[in-house]
Amino acid sequence: MPSQLGENAAIVTLWFVNASDPQSIIRSEPRADRGYGRKLLAQLNPSWPITPIGQFDLNRSVPASANEFYIAGFPGITVIQTVLEDVTSLSKLSPRLLRSVPATDIYIFAVNEETTLGGFAHIFKGDVKRSFIAFEERIFEDDGIPGGFEAPFWAGKKGTRKTALSLPFNPIELVNEAQRAWLGFDASTSPDINVVAYAIDGRPEPRIAAPRQLSSEEVTRAAVEKLGLRESSFYDDYEEYEAPDRVVSKNVTSKAKKAASSAQKLGKSLWKASREFKDTMAEKLRHTDRER
Structure with a gap:
């Protein structure tokens, strides 16, 4: 099956965090607000035709596709997931996107399972503290001081090496470790993270069929x-x-x-x-x- 993403494209999830303990907020399983995401997208690009297409749990569903945004706004946390076509530098993502939500900490995670492209970045008060993105056999960006969670991967003690010429780990493995280290929990196994999904390509909103009246x-x-x-x-x-x-x-x-x-x-x-x-x-x- 051909990849739905381009070679340098990735599913990018941004966490805008002002809370001291993101884990406690996610543990309470708050519900996303449809209006919040619509307003945020309208500020990003007023010309987009915004269509709500669903509401579900981010960690229990397929990721966002092209021209889709999954958004949740909780007290102290905003989550945005979308597909970007060129993510060979996480520190140079669209300034409009990075400034869309005021936050002390911005954590960025990018993955493309089919090409092994994986990356993560931490921006603190506007300064890039760490940014890394690579294929198994090619590093695009490696800025800042590596976190302690990275050491076992670079030392070859953790992770999966594909060939003798590749990195000692699959970059996506390191992305998952960065999520656990920075957010304080594993997003794939955490309590439900409710989001609202929007399309920006003009597609009609799906309609819920009314139940058939019984005879x-x-x-x-x-x-x-x-x-x-x-x-x-x-x-x-x-x-x-x-x-x-x-x-x-x-x-x-x-x-x-x-x-x-x-x-x-x-x-x-x-x-x-x-x-x-x-x-x-x-x-x-x-x-x-x-x-x-």
């Missing part, structure tokens, strides 16, 4: 199955206990009537729940584009 026959059938009854059981049981045993047949008939009454009540409840669910979904669709 009265389907509601009754579902009620009967819920009670574990067969539709013909009322009559079969009656025929099984015909006269002369009038007492037995009377009891069976009484039980059948009670069961039928229960099925009817359950059927009405299911029909009512179906209508309420449909009305709720319709209301959500009317308000889905409104900012909270």
Whole structure:
């Protein structure tokens, strides 16, 4: 399967951090705000046609594709994930992107699994403290003082070397280690990181199909199955206990009537729940584009 990314392209995730303990914020599993991401993108480029395309957990979904942004704004933390076409220098990313959110610390992580391109950078109060990005066999950028977490990789004690001429590790392995060291947690196994996804290529917003209203026959059938009854059981049981045993047949008939009454009540409840669910979904669709 051909790569969906160019050779020097990568999925780039930026963490704008003002919080002293990012891990505690992520652990609380806050929910992203649709309006926050829309406003942020409008500031990045007012001409973009911004379309919300979903809301889900960043670490439980496929990464962003071209012309997509996954965004979350939490107290003290903003997360932006997108695809950039040329990321051979993380320290020279678009100034507009790097300044889009005021932050004391900016952590950048870039990966392309198919080409082994991997990189990470730390910008503190506007100064680049560390920036590294490479293929397994070619280093594009290696600025700043390596962090302590890097030492075992450079020493060949940790990581996977592909050939004798390649780095002693896969750059993506070092990216994952940088995430753990700088953020204080492993983003791939952390509690859910809720984000809102946006497209900037003019595609229409996906619509949620309203649930189909059940017919009265389907509601009754579902009620009967819920009670574990067969539709013909009322009559079969009656025929099984015909006269002369009038007492037995009377009891069976009484039980059948009670069961039928229960099925009817359950059927009405299911029909009512179906209508309420449909009305709720319709209301959500009317308000889905409104900012909270």
